[in-house]
Amino acid sequence: MAMAAAEGSDASTGAGRWLPPHSPSGLVLQTVEMHTGGEPLRIIPRLEAAEEAAVGGLSLLSLRREVAATQDHVRRALMHEPRGHGGMYGAVVVRGAAAAAGAHLAALFLHGAGYSAMCGHAVMALGRFALDYGLVAAPSCPETAVHLRCPCGPVTAFVPWDGHRSGNPVRFHSVPAFAVATDLAIDVPGYGKVMVDIGYGGTFYAFLSTEQLGLDVCSSKTRDLVNAASAVTEAVKKQFKLHHPESEDLAFLYGTILTDGKDTFSEEPTTNICVFADEQVDRSPTGSGVTARIALQYHKGLIQLNQTRTFRSSTTGSLFTGKAVKEAKLGDYNAVVVEVSGEAFYIGTTTFTVEEEDPLKYGFFFK
Numbered sequence: 365m366a367m368a369a370a371e372g373s374d375a376s377t378g379a380g381r382w383l384p385p386h387s388p389s390g391l392v393l394q395t396v397e398m399h400t401g402g403e404p405l406r407i408i409p410r411l412e413a414a415e416e417a418a419v420g421g422l423s424l425l426s427l428r429r430e431v432a433a434t435q436d437h438v439r440r441a442l443m444h445e446p447r448g449h450g451g452m453y454g455a456v457v458v459r460g461a462a463a464a465a466g467a468h469l470a471a472l473f474l475h476g477a478g479y480s481a482m483c484g485h486a487v488m489a490l491g492r493f494a495l496d497y498g499l500v501a502a503p504s505c506p507e508t509a510v511h512l513r514c515p516c517g518p519v520t521a522f523v524p525w526d527g528h529r530s531g532n533p534v535r536f537h538s539v540p541a542f543a544v545a546t547d548l549a550i551d552v553p554g555y556g557k558v559m560v561d562i563g564y565g566g567t568f569y570a571f572l573s574t575e576q577l578g579l580d581v582c583s584s585k586t587r588d589l590v591n592a593a594s595a596v597t598e599a600v601k602k603q604f605k606l607h608h609p610e611s612e613d614l615a616f617l618y619g620t621i622l623t624d625g626k627d628t629f630s631e632e633p634t635t636n637i638c639v640f641a642d643e644q645v646d647r648s649p650t651g652s653g654v655t656a657r658i659a660l661q662y663h664k665g666l667i668q669l670n671q672t673r674t675f676r677s678s679t680t681g682s683l684f685t686g687k688a689v690k691e692a693k694l695g696d697y698n699a700v701v702v703e704v705s706g707e708a709f710y711i712g713t714t715t716f717t718v719e720e721e722d723p724l725k726y727g728f729f730f731k
């Protein structure tokens with residue numbers, strides 16, 4: 365019986381037999397499962413191939429390219445069905461890359477269509493993970509600064525710590541965020557001409573109000589919001605060339621965030637939906653999106669330093685807060701350091717296996 369077996373020792377229950385028949389040469393992947401504001405994070409605490417690549421001293425951006433080229437079956441197996449789903453998100457922890465960067469934790473971010481450069485909801489979850497899984501040698505109470513290395517650069521998470529376990533809320537400071545373009549006219553097939561803002565918060569997003577698309581971020585069907593946001597993403601990609609001051613590897617439009625248009629400072633929450641990668645919907649208010657949107661609001665003079673705004677996900681109602689904490693520079697851009705805060709929770713652990721003869725062993729994906 366499951367209960368008796370779970371309580372027994374390895375010797376009495378043969379706990380090794382919990383693993384079902386699987387390919388002896390194939391993948392056995394252990395994960396820690398979390399969510400931040402409803403957005404899943406499937407943490408892969410160790411991926412041998414990534415560790416081996418890190419020994420060569422590759423930067424995280426180069427490591428991202430290497431893992432994409434050689435280990436994409438791992439991403440597909442864990443993000444796509446039947447092990448994952450259309451909204452699945454993951455992080456591969458790379459200990460070697462953290463050590464090389466003098467950080468507590470380095471991570472590559474995975475989603476249904478590939479690898480991203482920054483992920484705020486993941487940073488909040490990984491901040492807790494780093495403390496609870498012993499990646500920080502001497503955590504301090506009541507809060508510990510966890511230094512993370514993300515593909516976009518160094519990010520610091522500030523995590524409550526009571527001496528035994530981590531807690532919430534977790535806040536983080538990302539790489540300097542900046543406004544790239546404001547009120548940029550874009551022709552969106554099927555929707556007409558709209559005005560978008562483009563901001564960088566470790567990754568680039570286009571922002572616009574749903575009103576311009578004849579929709580309402582709070583009440584329209586998610587499918588309609590996804591279609592509109594995806595059309596905007598495609599149009600912006602064709603009509604505007606992105607450039608990143610540090611690396612062309614970072615110069616890609618990750619997605620479009622549709623908003624209620626409430627950008628002027630207010631104590632009231634502003635609602636948004638982030639559609640990123642290949643029509644993937646963030647269940648959270650999107651940490652990197654909040655970072656980029658605060659940078660845009662600051663650039664437009666709509667908020668001051670240390671004025672806190674609350675961001676609400678239209679999909680789950682979950683909340684993040686964000687504020688610009690100081691001015692900074694990134695290349696020639698006048699930028700700001702943004703603090704984003706939210707709550708991340710553990711939901712379990714999993715061991716995934718693969719049977720060699722399974723024609724769908726590395727998953728399947730459809731829209």
Ligand SMILES: O=C(O)[C@H]1NCC[C@@H]1O
Pocket residue numbers: 403453480482483484485486640646648649650651652653
């Ligand atoms: O919170 C974030 O920044 C992320 N969530 C999924 C899409 C983004 O990477």
